[in-house]
Amino acid sequence: MKLGIDFYERENVVQISRELIGKVLCVSEHDQTVKAIITETEAYEGVTDKASHAYGGRRTDRTEIMFGPPARSYVYLCYGVHSLFNVVTNKEGIPHAVLIRGVYPISGLDIIQANRNSKEPTHRIANGPGKLTKALGIHYRNHNDLSLLADSIWIEDQGIHVPDGELQIGPRIGIDYAEEDALLPYRFLHKDPKGRFGKG
DNA sequence: CATAGGATCGCCT
């Protein structure tokens, strides 16, 4: 079932980031839906987090979405090339977000391969923050600031339970500039999506 | 208006 507002509006973004591992990201467009299990996330803890775009309460046209209500998408362009997909959490006014960094497709693999223009195997076709947006057809121009409670992009709980032992928890990637916050254990990664979610 | 740099990826060696 689709995650509701209660899931997103909680205060602990690190906990939400942890719980999103094993949930299912769904994207629907042109009457076609693709679904993929979330395998990697990072928490971004708003104004107190030097790695966050909203650090220090910085409000710009771009970051404004994170200050808005929860359960919405924050999709921005990275390195001029990649759309990166985030989920806005906590209450309006508190700019928390979770970056989705990797997924394992379970439905619509043919569409996903076409989107990527690649026949990479399932466990590698969307195992990166820029790869998964391209794979699922998420674009910063079309999919920014959408409600995750509507029918374009949403996240489902399909009862998949991922125990702590299957996770690797450590520092976030590519945020060396964030000084002491660069070492916070805000990254959650499933150690073996292929073995856990693959066939056989 | 100009400019530096980024929550990355894929190709090359």
Place this chain on the structure above:
DNA sequence: GGCGATCCTATGT
């Protein structure tokens, strides 16, 4: 493992 691609955002004048 090194590097270029590629362009928007934020900041400063």
